[in-house]
Amino acid sequence: MKTMIVGLATEEARDRIAACAEYMGVGRSVATVADAGELLELHRRTPSDLVVADLAFAGTDPVVFAGAVHAQSRYTQVVLTGPFSPFTASRAMASGAAALVCGPNGEPDGLTASVARSIILTFPGAVRAAAAIPLQAMRPRRDRLTPREVQVLRAMSDGKSNAQIATELFLSVDTVKCHAKRLFRKLGVHDRAHAVAEAFRSRLIC
Template identity: 35%
Template sequence: MIRVLVVDDQALLRGGFRLILESQPGIEVVAEAADGREALAKARELRPDVVLMDVRMPGMDGLEATRQLLAGREPPRVLMLTTFDLDEYVYDALRAGASGFLLKDVRPEQLADAVRVVADGETLLAPAITQRLVQQYVRRARPGTTRPPGLDTLTDREVSVLRLIARGDSNAEIAAGLFLSQTTVKTHVAHVFSKLGLRDRAQAVVVAYESGLVEPGEPLP
């Protein structure tokens, strides 16, 4: 059972998300919160698997709440919600360690699927949306100026895998594109994460763009 905490300052939206998620098998909404501070308190008390987090809220916003949540021990996965497809906080949320992003007009079945994907921690949510947002906001990060030491330890194959992760490809898509088995791809992904000290694919995307390994809008093979 995937345990979810829903965080939004609008009670109507919180209730709607709860109804959608609780109608799905294998998902339980354990609580709701109206702002970041309440979200932190309830997350620490209830230990949800996934926090569905609004970006813009009065008081403590979703970005700061995400930073604090993910700084703790055994943090939940955080799925960010935004009204705007070019929200100014999205890139900062990605850097803070959020595992995925959704627009609030998402279809009900997409919401449930997104929660499951984030709970599994295997793929970056909604590649088309996420990549567009990353490409928009990564320009502020001056690609090429932030180069983690571990990047030079990656093999050529691991670099290729990292570039495809940044494009939003799943393990299955990477395997098909590089003519590898999915088991081999999982091994390469694990090595990339270990060498770069990454928690998940969202952080891998940030590293790939900030280091200049991938440029915004660059076509990848």
């Protein structure tokens, strides 16, 4: 895969994906857009190898959306995320979607961003960029992370919010924020996207 367009409605989610792509050295290969019209226009101007979007973002009808994407390039892979019913899922696959990632209602951008981030971390360019970074800089960092900080980091990699992490680990939200701040400092990063990218690169999580 060479290029990728990600449809995300919230600015925060778009910033996370952009930061992750930049950190992994593939910023020029990843574009984020705020609505389906913008996505299709960008894809029309420069057909992408992969399009990732939430079902609602895509306009709720996977056949129409996938058809519009493939009208510009029949080789483009379409990955859709969302709470698919069996009927919608079958229509999505029939429309030529390469993959469906199902998830609960409520946080479509979180699921889409998590899927996009996982794809970014498997970009050939991202792997090469990560391999080029000296390993000695990250070895001391691993040892300084506590088991609880690793748990919080792993939950972040799944796209979970602080509130969700707090519930899962039986902690307060403030405690989760404290763990996050400490692990950010230890990893030498400033946000979740960078923390997760660093964690995958240094094999803290997999």
